[in-house]
Amino acid sequence: MPEGEEPYTIVWDTENECILYIDQTLLPGRYEQMRCATVDDLARAIRRLEIRGAPALGIAGAMGVALAAVRSRETDLERFLDEVGRAGDLLKGTRPTAVNLAWGIDRVQRKMALTASVAEAKSIAVAEANAIAEEDELTCRRLGGFGEELFPEKCTVLTHCNAGALACRCWGTALGTIRSAIAAGKDVRVIACETRPLNQGSRLTCWELARDGVDVTLIPDSSAAYLMRKGKIDLVVVGADRITQDAVFNKIGTYMHAVTAHHHRIPFYVAAPASTFDLSRREADVTVEERDRSELAYCGDVQLVPDDVNVLNYAFDATPLGLVDAIVTEIGVLRPPYTESFRLLGKNRENRP
Ligand SMILES: CSC[C@@H](O)[C@@H](O)C(=O)COP(=O)(O)O
Known part of the structure; x- marks a missing residue:
């Protein structure tokens, strides 16, 4: 994000490996950026509509998979992918009608499934979630x-x-x-x-x-x-x-x-x-x-x-x-x-x- 500009609705914080988002339940009274460091926190934020709106949910789902991936301590690739898959299922259940949520989750998981190691899968997950976020801006403008x-x-x-x-x-x-x-x-x-x-x-x-x-x-x-x-x-x-x-x-x-x-x-x-x-x-x-x-x-x-x-x-x-x-x-x-x-x-x- 260019310096001096307002934060996007939802972004990946590379330094701290977590999600930053504008809490929409506080508006219009307060405009505040929140941090979300676990999948459970993210699921709660989505259920409460702190993060809401179909495309934002797509980004949130994708970043939720990235979050599950970077937080995992699993070293075996198959077990790691299973663990991340369960996190994806949990997130999908938070809002069943908005299809972008499942779309974002599935897209990142599909990319991860093509990798050969846990380390590679983690970096692919973050890269794909960021790509989804960046594409969303281009998509909306088009x-x-x-x-x-x-x-x-x-x-x-x-x-x-x-x-x-x-x-x-x-x-x-x-x-x-x-x-x-x-x-x-x-x-x-x-x-x-x-x-x-x-x-x-x-x-x-x-x-x-x-x-x-x-x-x-x-x-x-x-x-x-x-x-x-x-x-x-x-x-x-x-x-x-x-x-x-x-x-x-x-x-x-x-x-x-x-x-x-x-x-x-x-x-x-x-x-x-x-x-x-x-x-x-x-x-x-x-x-x-x-x-x-x-x-x-x-x-x-x-x-x-x-x-x-x-x-x-x-x-x-x-x-x-x-x-x-x-x-x-x-x-x-x-x-x-x-x-x-x-x-x-x-x-x-x-x-x-
Ligand atoms: C570009 S967002 C389109 C829809 O997500 C929006 O109109 C809507 O219905 C959102 O519902 P919400 O329950 O606030 O997530």
Whole structure:
């Protein structure tokens, strides 16, 4: 990282062989870099959403494998790889819907499996995790460049959750398209949905856009439909946690925006890297993460629901592809019919690591 610049969301600390990350649960009140030196610490940080957002989870998973590797005292290669494999499985279980986490873990483990010694496997693990992090920045900037072409010269864009710099190494996916449109001289205003119950929209999206001087306005999630009806939204752009053959998984509430945008004939776009595609699966094959009742039942120390009432807290929903007007990737903009676009994307991925 160039001196004087802000830290990336998540980086490998070469000197101390550990992970440094911005704790996203503290924002917007505190902007603090934390250290994570064990796989158990990393698993806890991911479960608590201190590290979150699909591409950032991909980097975290990759660095988690590197962490397990450098901390291991095992000298036999086979037993060493087994130990690192168990660490990978533990990390995969922390967030089952966001496919980038498993993707990052598998990619580093595949490279390690080709090595001839423990020492070589350790250095390959660190190198591959760093490569994934560096590629993420290039990917977001490329994706942003393709995405900005979808923006009119002057527009108001609605986004949900946080698919920004904090959800990646930097720049962002959905917010990357917004940043690229602004960098191209377009006049873009952003409407950020608060994203109940954990408020990634108000806490993170508003924080990072306001800091960049972007014109951003916060709304409750429930205002989106009315603003669309009043003609106040020109397009919607969101990120993704997993894209299957038939649906886009993203933060709970995304489907609601897609249906409403479709009703009002407002373009609904998804921005996601190729690593978020899971084209061997369909919507029905994917486990949607359910989170603790406390996230809905409390606001800080204040109880919001009686103890004996059931709470259902899905972290994500799935939007059928029929509601998605385009998917912006680092390879280009995919348009319906997606069967053909996905075939080309799959071919392109075969030629990459
Ligand atoms: C570029 S990140 C895209 C998604 O990961 C984002 O929109 C999202 O749903 C994140 O959910 P979270 O539960 O905060 O990890």
